[in-house]
Amino acid sequence: MRSARGAALLRHLILGGFSAVIAMPLLWVLRVSLTDKATAYRLPPEIGEIGLQNYVEVFTAFDFTRWFGNSVTVAVLATLVSLPAAAMMAYAAARFRTGGWPLMLGVLASQMIPPIVLVLPMFLVFTTLVPVPGLVAITIAHVAINLPFMAWIMASFFDADTRMLEEAARCDGATRWQAFTRITVPVAMPGIIAAGLLGFILSWNEFLYALLLGNHSSQTLAVGLASLETHAGVNIAPLAAATLLALAPVLLLLPFLQTYLVKGLSLGALK
Template sequence: MKVARLDGLVRHLILAGFSASIALPLLWVLRVSLTDKLTAYRLPPEIGQIGLHNFVEVLTQYDFTRWFGNSVFVAVLATAISLPAAAMMAYATARYRTGGWPLMMMVLSSQMIPPIVLVLPMFLVFTTLMPVPGIIAITIAHVAINLPFMAWIMISFFDEDTRSLEEAARCDGATRWQAFTRVTIPVAMPGIIAAGLLGFILSWNEFLYALILGNHSSQTLAVGLASLETHAGVNIAPLAAATLLALAPVLILLPFLQKYLIKGLSLGALK
């Protein structure tokens, strides 16, 4: 009995330590965002005068709304384009083994390529062979990055579990497309939502492609936040406020989509 209690205590301490490692940086950013600029630099940390002046400064003295709008445009459009294509790619791979394991391993290995290896050829393509506006170039790059990753996640959801239901729908007179859209897609929806959420987060946080392929008018949040570092140093208090505002969409989405994300990732890991 004592051994079981000790084992449970150790597990709870490990979970508490892991939770603290995630929560404490966010709490530190929140403290810095609400205090004045002088207090933000002091060690050990002090609370100082609490207020929303850093948030007001970010929204009024910087192009935060433009950065935010560009990030929303790129992340939503890249996810909307990648998700249907990735679903069909995952379905073809799971149902017909299109390309076999070599193609699947090629898709997985594409995620291991350093981004700097791809960004330079993309820069040459979008500046010489196919000149497009910066925000469109960033969106195309994000689609190219997210599509293989999202397809790999969804492959397991189109495997054996949906095959019998699809065959039953075919026996009832449904076409292959009708069985795919009306039976397979609803059953695999947790995996599709999980893949879409992860693709959105990856696009929202991406920095290198947005920095190289974009310009001043197409700066995303990741690039805009980096510009808060000036020759006089980092404006840490406004940066903390801008960081919390940048995290807001993801923090708002997660509680509503958490069950789909957990189910999607856990099923994908078990398959």
């Protein structure tokens, strides 16, 4: 009995240690964001006077609202465009083995290409051949990089038990499209939401394409936060406040999406 309690206590201590290591950077950023600029640079660290002046400065001295709006626009549009196309691509690969495994491995291998190799041709296309506004160019680039990744994730979801339900619907007179939209998609919805969530996060965090394809008016959060580093040094206190504000949407949505994420990933893993 004592050995079981000791083992449980040891597991909790190990998990607590890992949790502390993971939470420490966030707690450090929170401390810096609530203190004044002079105290933020001091080592060993000091708490100093707590206040919200850095958060106020983020909105008054910088274009944080525009950066945030651009990131939301690009991430949402890229996800909404990529998700249906990736779902149909994954369905074709799962049901009809279109292209076979070589095609799917090629799709996966496309994610290993260094982004700088792709961004330069895109830059030439969007600036000379097909001039488009910065936000449109960034959104198209995010669709191009997110679609193969999302299709690869969803391919296993359509290979699960949805096949039998779809065949039953076809026996009842449903067309292939009706079976796909009314049977397969609702059943695989947790996996589709999981893929959409991961695609949204990829687009939200993307930096290189937003930096080279955008302009001053189309800066996203990732590019905007990088601009807080000036020739005089890093504005570390406002940067910490802006970083937490950039993390806020994901942290707020995570509890509501966690159920779909775990269920979707489990659906893709169990065949």
